[in-house]
Each structure stands twice: as structure tokens, then as C-alpha cells.
Amino acid sequence: MNQHILSVLVENKSGVLARVSGLFSRRGFNIESLAVGTCETPDMSRITIVVDGDDTHIEQVKKQLNKLIDVIKITDITENEHVERELSLIKVHADPGIQRSEIMQVAGIFRANIIDVSQKALVLEITGDSEKILAIKDLLEPYGIIELVRTGRVALQRG
Amino acid sequence: MKTGAALLIDSLKEEGVKVIFGYPGGSVLPVYDELYDSDLRHILVRHEQAAVHAADGYARASGKVGVCLSTSGPGACNLVSGIATANMDSVPVVALTGQVPTGMLGNDAFQESDITGITMPVTKHNYLVKDAKEIKRVVSSAFHIAGTGRKGPVLIDLPKDVLTQAVDPKDVLSKDAELRGYKPTLKGHSRQIKKALDMIYEAKKPLVYAGGGVISSGASEELKEFAELFCIPVTTTLMGLGAIPCDHPLNLGMLGMHGTEYANYAVTECDLLIAVGARFDDRVTGNIKYFAPNAKIIHMDIDPAEIGKNVCPDVPIVGDAKLVLSELCKMAEKKGCFCEPWVKQVKTWRENHPLAIADDGKLHPQYVIRKLSEILDSGGIIVSEVGQNQMWAAQHYGFRRPRQWISSGGLGTMGFGFPAAIGACFAKPGETVVVIAGDGSFQMNIQELGTVAQYEVPLKMVILDNMYLGMVRQWQELFYDRRYSYTELPPVDFVGIAKAYGIKGMLVDSVKEVEPALRKAVDYEGPYLLDFRIEREENVFPMVPAGAAISEMIGKHCKNAGEP
Numbered sequence: 269m270n271q272h273i274l275s276v277l278v279e280n281k282s283g284v285l286a287r288v289s290g291l292f293s294r295r296g297f298n299i300e301s302l303a304v305g306t307c308e309t310p311d312m313s314r315i316t317i318v319v320d321g322d323d324t325h326i327e328q329v330k331k332q333l334n335k336l337i338d339v340i341k342i343t344d345i346t347e348n349e350h351v352e353r354e355l356s357l358i359k360v361h362a363d364p365g366i367q368r369s370e371i372m373q374v375a376g377i378f379r380a381n382i383i384d385v386s387q388k389a390l391v392l393e394i395t396g397d398s399e400k401i402l403a404i405k406d407l408l409e410p411y412g413i414i415e416l417v418r419t420g421r422v423a424l425q426r427g
Numbered sequence: 428m429k430t431g432a433a434l435l436i437d438s439l440k441e442e443g444v445k446v447i448f449g450y451p452g453g454s455v456l457p458v459y460d461e462l463y464d465s466d467l468r469h470i471l472v473r474h475e476q477a478a479v480h481a482a483d484g485y486a487r488a489s490g491k492v493g494v495c496l497s498t499s500g501p502g503a504c505n506l507v508s509g510i511a512t513a514n515m516d517s518v519p520v521v522a523l524t525g526q527v528p529t530g531m532l533g534n535d536a537f538q539e540s541d542i543t544g545i546t547m548p549v550t551k552h553n554y555l556v557k558d559a560k561e562i563k564r565v566v567s568s569a570f571h572i573a574g575t576g577r578k579g580p581v582l583i584d585l586p587k588d589v590l591t592q593a594v595d596p597k598d599v600l601s602k603d604a605e606l607r608g609y610k611p612t613l614k615g616h617s618r619q620i621k622k623a624l625d626m627i628y629e630a631k632k633p634l635v636y637a638g639g640g641v642i643s644s645g646a647s648e649e650l651k652e653f654a655e656l657f658c659i660p661v662t663t664t665l666m667g668l669g670a671i672p673c674d675h676p677l678n679l680g681m682l683g684m685h686g687t688e689y690a691n692y693a694v695t696e697c698d699l700l701i702a703v704g705a706r707f708d709d710r711v712t713g714n715i716k717y718f719a720p721n722a723k724i725i726h727m728d729i730d731p732a733e734i735g736k737n738v739c740p741d742v743p744i745v746g747d748a749k750l751v752l753s754e755l756c757k758m759a760e761k762k763g764c765f766c767e768p769w770v771k772q773v774k775t776w777r778e779n780h781p782l783a784i785a786d787d788g789k790l791h792p793q794y795v796i797r798k799l800s801e802i803l804d805s806g807g808i809i810v811s812e813v814g815q816n817q818m819w820a821a822q823h824y825g826f827r828r829p830r831q832w833i834s835s836g837g838l839g840t841m842g843f844g845f846p847a848a849i850g851a852c853f854a855k856p857g858e859t860v861v862v863i864a865g866d867g868s869f870q871m872n873i874q875e876l877g878t879v880a881q882y883e884v885p886l887k888m889v890i891l892d893n894m895y896l897g898m899v900r901q902w903q904e905l906f907y908d909r910r911y912s913y914t915e916l917p918p919v920d921f922v923g924i925a926k927a928y929g930i931k932g933m934l935v936d937s938v939k940e941v942e943p944a945l946r947k948a949v950d951y952e953g954p955y956l957l958d959f960r961i962e963r964e965e966n967v968f969p970m971v972p973a974g975a976a977i978s979e980m981i982g983k984h985c986k987n988a989g990e991p
Binding site for chain 2: 331332336337338341
């Protein structure tokens with residue numbers, strides 16, 4: 269079982285995401301992460317799908333996706349040199365005092381931004397690969413994570 | 428100015444549509460109003476499900492795209508089984524559905540259903556049209572998608588306000604839409620074809636396994652030429668029947684769960700299996716571990732996703748069966764029968780294990796089918812329902828040409844056959860069309876007797892009546908200790924029902940009546956129903972139990988087909 273990152277270029281039309289995600293559920297393929305948005309040309313969108321599976325499984329995923337009329341191109345960028353990022357917002361419990369300054373130190377080490385401060389909580393914004401996000405999550409957990417949201421991974425081939 | 432409905436009718440005519448099958452309702456009234464003055468022929472069915480099956484039967488018989496029309500909500504939902512049937516068997520159908528006005532979409536308005544959402548998994552593609560300017564473009568794309576590549580159903584959902592919207596002809600979007608993501612591969616890769624040829628030259632026991640793809644690509648002549656070129660025996664799937672003539676010396680008939688013994692032995696023994704337009708369905712392969720265990724595999728298919736889905740081929744060739752087979756014949760250098768001992772072996776199997784029927788004076792369904800085949804000289808168009816009747820027809824009718832056999836293979840939709848046969852009658856007006864049904868499946872769309880009567884459709888209806896849901900009963904007999912849970916049906920006076928619709932019919936309950944009854948029905952100019960009261964607990968043999976290897980058949984050497 270390997271994790272594959274598929275970059276799928278699709279028509280920017282309503283219902284396309286439903287077609288793609290519906291195909292995954294219908295055929296029993298499990299989506300690890302999915303991120304979608306318009307891309308360099310406004311009439312197209314790029315979906316980044318991270319999916320687990322062996323080579324035969326991934327081959328079938330790609331072939332089935334290719335059958336969708338609104339799918340223009342699929343690139344499996346796992347094996348190619350690529351950059352990938354994910355954004356996460358973490359709302360963590362932070363009483364004023366030592367606890368708050370410790371959290372701010374952790375944020376500094378991880379180059380996370382503090383984007384909201386309130387009496388009892390901080391909201392951190394962190395960008396990076398999945399491992400980095402999991403690492404900061406582990407470190408913040410003892411303080412009490414109130415809410416966490418992740419965008420899913422986006423990736424582009426280098427060069 | 429033209430309304431959306433008028434543009435729709437224009438577009439259908441431009442696509443060469445002559446007949447559509449449908450059922451009116453509130454949302455599609457603008458279309459029906461246009462149809463009133465149009466020269467498009469509309470056939471009023473009695474249930475929307477029959478409309479889509481009829482369009483499907485029309486498509487299968489003619490090779491053209493079949494069209495059906497329904498209203499929104501319940502009408503559209505009634506199309507779903509038929510669309511799924513066409514999707515599983517790769518049949519080009521365009522389904523037009525009415526929809527509530529765009530302003531009410533998503534409001535749970537009266538007779539609203541999200542039919543594009545509902546049919547997404549069972550269509551090749553679907554459209555919700557939000558502006559009448561798009562209608563021509565959408566219809567043209569829909570016909571293109573339905574009828575090319577791996578064919579399939581396309582649905583177009585048309586809100587009522589779009590159908591009444593008036594559009595200036597100069598604003599209508601041109602129909603040459605570019606479908607960026609849709610480019611089916613038709614021509615096989617020449618290096619792969621060369622590899623396949625090398626493998627054929629090396630084989631000692633090659634076998635062709637032909638599926639519905641051969642029929643839909645019109646590759647039957649090429650298949651015959653290819654098989655004859657190297658003298659390779661051919662077995663076909665249920666969907667591939669007719670791809671090679673029944674009396675061709677290389678034809679082994681159908682393989683799989685109810686295939687012939689000799690075809691199943693040949694698959695098990697072959698050292699090279701050449702799959703053409705077939706998808707290694709579980710009803711064909713049985714336990715896949717033991718399917719063609721000693722064979723290398725060449726798999727030709729127009730749909731790349733079929734290749735490697737169930738088995739991993741040694742040589743995959745993506746392309747249209749007609750083009751790939753003709754290229755294969757063209758590129759062949761060595762020709763002639765180089766595997767004579769194998770062909771002889773297959774012939775011996777065929778002689779020793781024929782599909783036999785009982786000769787005990789009782790009314791056996793196989794006898795009815797064989798007599799029909801004899802009377803029609805293996806001609807006509809045979810449409811089956813689903814179940815035992817389907818398998819008996821597949822086994823015992825002699826098909827000579829493609830598009831002569833119409834049956835729901837992939838989805839196995841009971842109730843498909845009768846309306847599909849009505850569709851076939853409209854596609855091929857000069858042909859004798861016969862629907863072979865069970866008493867259970869015939870009752871699933873029996874209301875279409877009304878359509879047959881109204882349009883005097885000259886359909887011959889053959890009911891193999893055993894007062895059971897026969898195939899389910901057979902499984903209960905063999906695998907559930909004869910516990911016939913809810914599979915017994917009370918006797919029905921089918922002839923009386925036909926008479927109520929003004930259709931002639933006859934009850935047949937003895938062997939001696941079979942031939943005269945069939946002749947009478949075939950010779951009669953209009954519709955005719957024959958109710959054959961067959962042996963009640965007759966089984967379809969041979970049979971491969973689910974999960975077994977296809978060489979492990981029960982009911983073999985069936986000299987008496989009723990007793991395994």
C-alpha cells in the first residue's frame with residue numbers, strides 16, 4: 269500500500285466534484301485527502317487527490333477517473349519531483365500567562381502564525397507537509413486543542 | 428425566436444432521430460406540444476421504464492442511438508433501472524427528462540427529483556440544461572458521447588422554463604462543442620498488436636473469447652476472418668451471441684455459468700486466451716483463480732478501465748474491436764491452421780458433450796426454443812427476458828448474425844425483454860421479432876400489452892410458463908434444500924389478458940401443439956401471444972455453481988435436461 273498524489277485537471281462546472289467523489293465511493297476507493305479550486309485558467313479546476321492503494325488499485329482509480337467526460341488530464345505526481353503543502357488552522361486553549369507564551373514559542377519554532385487571540389484561546393495558522401502539521405498538533409495537544417481544520421494536500425510538479 | 432422545446436425537436440431531427448419512446452407529464456408538456464406538429468414519431472408506452480427499455484432495444488437492434496422521454500420526478504426516477512441496464516451493457520441511449528423550473532430547483536418542488544445526481548453512477552454522462560441557448564450543443568454532445576467509444580446512456584435534464592424560454596436563433600450556441608476530456612482510443616497500438624501476433628504464433632491451444640464489444644463495434648466479420656485465418660475456436664459471452672454464426676465450425680457457443688461444456692473445457696485447457704470486447708464478468712469466469720489457468724491472455728477492449736480490472740493480461744490492446752482485429756489480420760505473416768490437434772480436441776469435446784434435451788413426451792422449454800429456431804431458420808430477432816427463459820434461449824436458439832440477440836446481460840433486468848422487443852420492432856419493421864419470457868418476467872411490464880395493441884406492433888410473445896420465478900427456484904432447489912421461499916406464482920390466463928387488449932393468443936400445453944402454434948404465431952401479421960405451460964421444475968443445465976471453477980459444471984451430459 270502506497271500513498272499516491274493525483275493531480276486531476278477537470279472542467280470548472282457544477283457537479284464535477286460530485287462526479288469525482290461519487291466515483292470514489294461507488295468503486296470503494298478511499299480518499300485520504302482532497303483539495304479543489306480553480307487553476308491557471310478559469311474554465312478549469314485542479315483537484316489534488318491523495319489516495320492509498322497498491323499499483324493495480326491506483327491504475328484502476330486513474331482509468332476510472334479518465335472515463336469521466338469532465339476530466340481533462342490526470343497526473344500521478346507521486347514519483348516525480350514535486351512540492352506539496354497543506355494548511356491547517358488550530359484553535360488551542362491558551363490561558364494568559366506561561367501556557368500562552370509556551371504556545372507562542374512552539375508557533376515560532378514551526379513558523380506558524382497566530383491569527384486570532386482571545387481571552388482563552390489562540391488560533392494558529394500552519395502551512396507545510398502533513399508530517400509538520402501532525403507534529404505541531406502533537407505538541408499542542410497537552411494544552412487542549414479546541415478545534416482543528418485542514419485543507420487537504422495540494423501539490424505541484426517541480427520545474 | 429424559438430423555444431427551448433422547439434430547439435430540442437430540431438436537434439433530435441438533426442441527429443437523425445426518427446422514433447422516441449415516452450410518457451408525458453407536466454414538466455415536459457412544452458416538448459409534447461412541439462411533438463404534436465412534428466414528424467418525429469412518438470410511441471406512448473404505459474410506464475416510463477418501458478420507454479427506456481424500448482429505446483435500448485431499438486438501439487441494440489439498429490446500432491443507432493435510442494431515445495426516450497419522460498417527465499420530471501417520478502417519471503425520471505422510473506427510467507433509472509433502464510438507464511442502468513443500458514449502462515451495464517454499453518448501449519447508446521439518450522434519455523430526456525423534464526425538470527421543474529430552474530427557479531424551483533432544489534426546493535423540493537412538486538415532482539422534483541435530482542435526476543442528474545441520481546443517475547450519475549449509471550450514465551456515461553449527464554447534463555442539466557440551464558439555458559435554452561445550450562440545448563443544441565448539449566444534444567449534439569450527448570449523442571456523440573452515447574454513440575462513440577464504449578457506448579452508453581446519456582441523460583439530459585430539461586427544466587420547464589428552459590423548454591419555454593424563447594431564444595433568438597443567432598444566440599444559439601454552435602453544436603460543435605469541444606469535449607476536451609473525451610477522446611476514446613480507437614486504433615490499437617501497433618507494437619501491442621505485433622506482440623499479440625507473436626504470442627498467437629507461439630500458442631498451441633489458442634481460444635478466442637468474444638463479448639458484446641464485438642457486436643457493438645460491428646466487428647463480427649473481422650472476428651470471423653481472424654478466427655479463420657489461424658483456425659482458432661471461438662466462444663462467446665451471453666452478449667457476444669451472434670458474433671459468429673451458430674453453424675460455423677469454429678463456434679463453441681457460450682461459455683460461463685450456463686455455457687456449453689465444450690466451451691468451458693476449452694477455456695480451462697487453452698494456453699492462449701484472446702479476449703475481444705469482453706470484460707471477464709463473474710458469470711463468465713466462475714472462480715477467477717481457475718479461469719483459463721494455463722493461458723496467457725491478450726485482452727482487446729475499447730475501455731482501458733476494463734483491462735486489468737478483473738484479470739491481468741499479458742498483452743493489453745486498447746482500441747475498437749473492428750479496427751484492432753482488422754489490423755491484426757493485416758499484420759499477420761504466418762497463416763493457416765497451426766494448431767490442428769487442438770481444434771480436433773475441441774471438436775471431440777463438442778461431439779461428446781452436446782447440449783441435449785429430454786425426449787420423454789413432456790413439454791420442455793428447450794424444445795420450444797429449438798422449434799422456434801427451426802421455423803425461423805435461425806433468423807429474426809430474439810429478445811429475452813431475464814432468468815431461465817434467457818438461458819434456454821441463449822443455449823438453444825441458433826444465432827447467425829450480430830444484433831439478432833437482445834438480452835439484459837450485465838444488470839439482468841427482469842421486465843427488460845418485452846419493452847425492448849417493442850423497441851426492436853420499431854427499429855427493424857420488416858423483421859420477425861420474438862420475445863421469449865418467463866411468466867414472472869413477463870408480468871413485470873405486462874402493461875405494455877397496451878402499447879403493442881395501440882400500435883399493432885407485430886411482436887410474437889413466447890411465454891415459457893412454469894408458474895415459478897424459475898431461476899430463483901432452481902437456485903433454491905440446488906443450494907437451499909428445495910425451500911421454495913416466495914418463488915411460486917399462481918397460474919395466469921395470459922391469453923385472456925392478451926384478449927382483453929385485443930391481442931390474439933393461444934395456450935399450449937402439449938409437445939404436439941408446439942410447432943403448429945409457433946407457425947401460427949409467426950405467420951400471423953399482427954401481435955401474437957403464446958403461453959407454453961412447460962415442465963414446472965425444469966432446470967438450466969449445465970450450470971457452474973457460484974464460486975466454482977467453470978470446468979466444475981453440474982447437470983453435465985444432460986441427455987435428460989430435467990434430471991441433473
